[in-house]
Amino acid sequence: MTTQRTTTANAARRSETSRRAILTAAFDLAGEVGYARLSIEGIAARAGVGKQTIYRWWPSKGAVLFDAFLMLSEGAEGDPALPDTGDLEADLKTVLRATVAELDDPRYDEPMRALNTEIAHDPELAAAYAERLEGPMRERKKDRLRSAQRAGQLAADLDLDVAVEMLWGPLQNRWMLRGGPLTPEYADRVVETALNGLRPRP
Amino acid sequence: MTTQRTTTANAARRSETSRRAILTAAFDLAGEVGYARLSIEGIAARAGVGKQTIYRWWPSKGAVLFDAFLMLSEGAEGDPALPDTGDLEADLKTVLRATVAELDDPRYDEPMRALNTEIAHDPELAAAYAERLEGPMRERKKDRLRSAQRAGQLAADLDLDVAVEMLWGPLQNRWMLRGGPLTPEYADRVVETALNGLRPRP
Amino acid sequence: MTTQRTTTANAARRSETSRRAILTAAFDLAGEVGYARLSIEGIAARAGVGKQTIYRWWPSKGAVLFDAFLMLSEGAEGDPALPDTGDLEADLKTVLRATVAELDDPRYDEPMRALNTEIAHDPELAAAYAERLEGPMRERKKDRLRSAQRAGQLAADLDLDVAVEMLWGPLQNRWMLRGGPLTPEYADRVVETALNGLRPRP
Amino acid sequence: MTTQRTTTANAARRSETSRRAILTAAFDLAGEVGYARLSIEGIAARAGVGKQTIYRWWPSKGAVLFDAFLMLSEGAEGDPALPDTGDLEADLKTVLRATVAELDDPRYDEPMRALNTEIAHDPELAAAYAERLEGPMRERKKDRLRSAQRAGQLAADLDLDVAVEMLWGPLQNRWMLRGGPLTPEYADRVVETALNGLRPRP
DNA sequence: CTATAAGCGAGACGGTACGTCTCGTCTTCAC
DNA sequence: GTGAAGACGAGACGTACCGTCTCGCTTATAG
Structure with missing residues (x-):
């Protein structure tokens, strides 16, 4: 979905818990520490997740952030x-x-x-x-x-x-x-x- | 002037040669390697200058870049x-x-x-x-x-x-x-x- | 072992190859450039290793050198x-x-x-x-x-x-x-x- | 005298005040911050002296320290x-x-x-x-x-x-x-x- | 109803760049 | 014309992250 790379990664086994934790952490950290200090390491640590889990599913820090916004916008409403x-x-x-x-x-x-x-x-x-x-x-x-x-x-x-x-x-x-x-x-x-x-x- | 910090740095002794080399290098590198890979270290190396000479006179990478644009705009014309x-x-x-x-x-x-x-x-x-x-x-x-x-x-x-x-x-x-x-x-x-x-x- | 700090560093995953390369490089460089010019940076470069790999396992330049001697003395004989x-x-x-x-x-x-x-x-x-x-x-x-x-x-x-x-x-x-x-x-x-x-x- | 290089430096004009201040500062700093953190820069600052004044008269940090001991030993007695x-x-x-x-x-x-x-x-x-x-x-x-x-x-x-x-x-x-x-x-x-x-x- | 293969947390690794410190040299200015 | 002050090119310091790579552990099909 969204911005993942087209690897052989088996999306079926993907942990929804980790995905949400990562997106939430990314959004929150962006707000707390600012863009310059936003790091994959930081997101992984905040989300309680291994770095590889981020690198496996997103090609860049920006893609994570993008999905974080996507999650929020979808969670909101039906685009009224x-x-x-x-x-x-x-x-x-x-x-x-x-x-x-x-x-x-x-x-x-x-x-x-x-x-x-x-x-x-x-x-x-x-x-x-x-x-x-x-x-x-x-x-x-x-x-x-x-x-x-x-x-x-x-x-x-x-x-x-x-x-x-x-x-x-x-x-x-x-x-x-x-x-x-x-x-x-x-x-x-x-x-x-x-x-x-x-x-x-x- | 411009964006330097208001430290005790003695601006009178400042090297104009180094200043111009740094600003030129900063502008050129921004164009060549892009924003993400633009580094103080790289600017210093390209300008043939010690890193400290940059840190002494500018508070951030952005301030260098700003002064680089300022130099260009001043060098250009009298704001026609x-x-x-x-x-x-x-x-x-x-x-x-x-x-x-x-x-x-x-x-x-x-x-x-x-x-x-x-x-x-x-x-x-x-x-x-x-x-x-x-x-x-x-x-x-x-x-x-x-x-x-x-x-x-x-x-x-x-x-x-x-x-x-x-x-x-x-x-x-x-x-x-x-x-x-x-x-x-x-x-x-x-x-x-x-x-x-x-x-x-x- | 020896002089490593007692951090949470997971010694089990430690790279023996890197360890030996670091100790060899430290000993050799000490001989080549002398004590004053012996630097962690130089050891890392010579050993083909990231600086952090040295800082992770040794608390000081001296500790690296010490382990280098230890390796040599152990490699030698059974203390005859x-x-x-x-x-x-x-x-x-x-x-x-x-x-x-x-x-x-x-x-x-x-x-x-x-x-x-x-x-x-x-x-x-x-x-x-x-x-x-x-x-x-x-x-x-x-x-x-x-x-x-x-x-x-x-x-x-x-x-x-x-x-x-x-x-x-x-x-x-x-x-x-x-x-x-x-x-x-x-x-x-x-x-x-x-x-x-x-x-x-x- | 002592350990100075054989430059053209005109020893006659040498400031005895600065010399003593430097040697005292060197000795004191060695005691306070230890060998590793003893720096020419620090000695000059402590002595209220320009760095060049040290480099002009001594070839190395060690030579300064040596002269500091010499001053002390001579100041003491006539080698009883x-x-x-x-x-x-x-x-x-x-x-x-x-x-x-x-x-x-x-x-x-x-x-x-x-x-x-x-x-x-x-x-x-x-x-x-x-x-x-x-x-x-x-x-x-x-x-x-x-x-x-x-x-x-x-x-x-x-x-x-x-x-x-x-x-x-x-x-x-x-x-x-x-x-x-x-x-x-x-x-x-x-x-x-x-x-x-x-x-x-x- | 296992076994096996993937995702996962963890984190070591070779690197790059950070911002700071000190080196030794050079230049400016006051006395 | 000495000496304080300090800017300069250089480069090491120790730290933070990068993106890659195992390592065991868990978990969810597929035989």
Whole structure:
């Protein structure tokens, strides 16, 4: 599953207990010691697991972290749709404010930085991320935009991918590079500016 | 200056030769071996310098890399203004296409990833980056937008920081996380969408 | 065994190949580069071994050197008795001349100086030396003296430890501190003087 | 003077204050931190002196230590003769007991170990030691023995150098290699055994 | 209902790099 | 023009992890 190598490893005999312990330890350690000090040795020790058990099933530290996020996201819910009250601007503000809150949460900040760092340096991992985590989330965002588009609230020829990136990109950037205060007000401002565009409206 | 620690180190006696050799080696190695294999030991060896000379003047690998970029940016020019032909959309497309080209340049891709990674995990470095590199660039971008704003081409109440982030954020994100193809066409699309906004124009 | 620390290190899994390579390298390097330039790093490199493998099993450079001598002494023989022809003076001269020759042998001189230096600065090592190397040798010397004592060739109330030290101490001292020429003739002179004493014999 | 290299250094301008500070610091540090941690760097810092001032005047750490002992021995007295009460045995016991006491003194133990170690590994230093420190002391010892020899208390054909080494060698050895308890009683035993010899006296 | 082969915890191994310390040389500046 | 101050290239220190490799133990089919 997920990111394991295609060895002869007999997945049937795999210990589910160890797998969960490893993923939990990886996520927790990323939060506690930060990306730089996150090590396979440390994960194995925390999980009470032999190092080989990690190396057997994951090709890299980043892959472990990725699976840790995957476990969390699957454990959560069935990828629910974004709110759709009919008021696009309000809905987007709600969602972006939630994004801001999550990025601000100390429990998620460091692990997410760690994952993003690994993705930035590992194209394979980036592909897996795009397919398994970012893709589904993006699809839900586009669903909401499509609904608005059908209602005539968005330009008919709008490229939804560009639209999504214009809404979430600024937040992601401020967060990752600490390029400025990441507040709910900022989220509101981004939504308003993106919807209206930079040009004056008549 | 820049990022050195405020120790008792006597900067007056500092070897400029070694400093330049270290920064050049750091930048080059980041490009050659990638972020993960970039080591102080390697930089020192490549620069023909003792490790202590690096540790004496920089607090971290990221600070060296930061100064390497700083040297490059200072060596370049006097921070020239963005093109201003009067046609905002065309000017922005020119500049964003240049940004795409730079991010695509293998000589800069890896070192910039390395620097961005360090920034993401080091708030002090992020502050220095914001002040010394990102700040001046952003100011030039805002200058161009302000000029357009005066000409009535941009909304009078536009938050220029949000505008800048809405234009460059999507590019930065696609690049860093490999979230999609980073093409000149994409740059154009971002400019158009940002200028017009997501909502239909009458 | 020998001088290893009493950590949780699992001696059962210890690599005998590495152990021998380390001890051989330590002894050889001590002879080649001298005590001052003998380094754990160098021993590890020469032995084709990771530094940690040395640090895991020995507490100090001196302990490695000690075990190197131990390996040699055990590899040699079963600690044979000193010659006993019935002529004590001749036998002692034979043995002390052999000692002189050994101390003069360039293959052993430097390593032995290195070991002696470590012993001089490390009481624990000194205790191990006294028990494992010096002790057995001294016992054989005392055996020979005891035999002579029984034959009435030595004073009945002689303190054998003092006797041994009076015979070998002068040699050891001349050698270690280069306090004078260390020749077979000197060995003879020491034996004669020790046997007869400083006082005139009637 | 003493052990300096034969450079063009202008000894006339030499700072006597610095010289004394360095020698004092060297001796004290040898006693405080032990031989292994004794460093030129540390001596310079303790003496409030630039490292170059040490390197300018002494060829090695051992040479500094040697001069420190030289300063002490010269500062002491005019190399007084050993006691000569007419009772050789009693006089020797007195002197050897004093030697034992000195070797036992924690103020001298470590510095002397350090000096002896340097001598053991540096033939030039050993020669200087033999000439400037050990030589004069040995001459006084031989003077006392010669006096006894003239009085018929020692064998007429006695080799005085061998005699000295047989008396002091065992002490030096026990001390340096911690080969056994170094007590006044031991000193007495050595004197008695050396005087009478190992063979039975009629 | 064994036996056998895999996964497992543990951890030793050859390595690389860390950040610190000291070496011995060289340069700058105050006296 | 000496001497303190200390930067420099060099390289060893002892530690932390890397990724690989056994070692016994357990466990879950497959004969």
